[in-house]
Amino acid sequence: MEFLSSSEHIDLNEKYGARNYAPLPVVLEKGEGVWVWDVEGRKYLDMLACYSALNHGHRHPRIIKAMIDQMNKLTLTSRAFHNDVSGRFFKRLHELTGFDKVLPMNTGAEAVETALKIARKWGYHVKGIPKYEGNIIVMDGNFHGRTITIISFSTVAQYRDGFGPFTPGFRIARYGDVDDLEEKIDDSTIAVLVEPIQGEGGVIVPPEGYLKKLREICDERNILLILDEIQTGLGRTGKIFAYEWEKMRPDMLILGKALGGGVYPVSAVLTDSEIMDVLKPGDHGSTFGGNPLACAVGITAIDVLIEEKLPDKAKENGEYLLGELKKLNIPVVKEVRGKGLMIGIELEVDARKICEKLAEHGVLTKETHERVMRLTPPLIINRNEIDWALERIEKVLKEF
Numbered sequence: 009m010e011f012l013s014s015s016e017h018i019d020l021n022e023k024y025g026a027r028n029y030a031p032l033p034v035v036l037e038k039g040e041g042v043w044v045w046d047v048e049g050r051k052y053l054d055m056l057a058c059y060s061a062l063n064h065g066h067r068h069p070r071i072i073k074a075m076i077d078q079m080n081k082l083t084l085t086s087r088a089f090h091n092d093v094s095g096r097f098f099k100r101l102h103e104l105t106g107f108d109k110v111l112p113m114n115t116g117a118e119a120v121e122t123a124l125k126i127a128r129k130w131g132y133h134v135k136g137i138p139k140y141e142g143n144i145i146v147m148d149g150n151f152h153g154r155t156i157t158i159i160s161f162s163t164v165a166q167y168r169d170g171f172g173p174f175t176p177g178f179r180i181a182r183y184g185d186v187d188d189l190e191e192k193i194d195d196s197t198i199a200v201l202v203e204p205i206q207g208e209g210g211v212i213v214p215p216e217g218y219l220k221k222l223r224e225i226c227d228e229r230n231i232l233l234i235l236d237e238i239q240t241g242l243g244r245t246g247k248i249f250a251y252e253w254e255k256m257r258p259d260m261l262i263l264g265k266a267l268g269g270g271v272y273p274v275s276a277v278l279t280d281s282e283i284m285d286v287l288k289p290g291d292h293g294s295t296f297g298g299n300p301l302a303c304a305v306g307i308t309a310i311d312v313l314i315e316e317k318l319p320d321k322a323k324e325n326g327e328y329l330l331g332e333l334k335k336l337n338i339p340v341v342k343e344v345r346g347k348g349l350m351i352g353i354e355l356e357v358d359a360r361k362i363c364e365k366l367a368e369h370g371v372l373t374k375e376t377h378e379r380v381m382r383l384t385p386p387l388i389i390n391r392n393e394i395d396w397a398l399e400r401i402e403k404v405l406k407e408f
């Protein structure tokens with residue numbers, strides 16, 4: 009292939025690609041661990057880590073090996089037949105979470121859709137809500153993906169504008185506010201869907217005890233509590249799952265992103281038999297969900313997470329990074345918040361400009377909404393690398 013410069017690549021993307029993203033002007037061609045390189049050979053520290061899909065870093069050797077080994081044996085079968093990896097993957101997820109059963113999908117949004125379908129069917133067949141009068145409560149500022157149903161209950165105007173008519177059956181409650189939630193609940197409420205920390209919403213950490221309170225409310229009213237841990241799960245917040253911080257357990261758990269080890273889309277819905285068993289053969293499916301390659305990658309992603317103690321590292325390094333950021337006394341910084349290595353810096357100025365400037369200094373991250381810069385590096389990041397990033401973040405922030 010002939011060499012193309014960054015600007016030539018950007019031109020090609022803009023000419024032939026849909027404009028549904030506005031990437032920073034950086035064209036990457038190689039990644040290893042926490043580092044990536046652009047086509048001109050400039051090196052960057054990846055402090056975004058694909059919104060937590062790269063918890064293991066770029067091209068983790070064990071994950072790459074597991075993938076290549078599996079590619080040399082069998083990659084795809086469809087679910088018309090069994091394969092010799094999926095059962096092991098489901099068992100590994102069961103061991104990790106305690107949930108009886110797993111339904112594998114590919115992307116996060118698909119797993120969210122799957123959870124909503126399971127919940128609705130449970131609502132009508134088990135809870136006994138009249139068909140089709142059920143409602144599911146979601147939170148203000150939520151992000152669960154981009155399908156028509158999911159954007160139907162988004163509270164971000166742009167995510168919805170132009171995409172109606174919308175899927176009915178959802179209600180919005182204020183995030184972090186249990187009183188407001190209780191007001192929205194009625195006898196037709198099937199489920200509550202919530203993120204333990206809102207990532208895309210701007211790294212919003214709810215009040216302590218929130219999830220536990222949700223658990224109590226859902227128990228009282230026989231409502232399913234569904235946690236979307238696509239971003240918070242698998243070590244990001246300093247525990248394997250963010251719900252462990254509150255010593256509670258959801259009825260349904262949605263995983264994605266890092267379950268694919270940074271190499272392949274793997275998502276899953278986990279729940280116990282009495283809920284999962286509402287699905288009968290033919291009710292739901294996915295051509296690629298549960299394929300051998302995905303399952304081999306998923307198993308290894310979990311093994312690496314546990315054996316390399318990535319949640320503990322996220323906890324220690326996250327506390328350090330958050331502490332150092334809080335010490336910086338910089339006028340444009342309004343607030344620094346987060347848990348583990350899921351950190352948001354709320355600014356008084358446009359975060360995009362800061363991210364562009366940071367990229368010039370070799371640190372990659374991305375704004376969410378206009379004024380929050382997020383720091384979600386790979387969980388394998390070490391202290392020196394954090395200090396390297398901190399130095400540059402401080403310098404760039406001080407220039408504004």
Ligand SMILES: *Cc1c(COP(=O)(O)O)cnc(C)c1O
Nearest residue numbers: 115116117151152153236238239
């Ligand atoms: C990224 C994300 C999704 C959507 O995942 P996709 O793989 O992009 O479909 C859903 N929920 C949360 C919390 C996410 O962070």
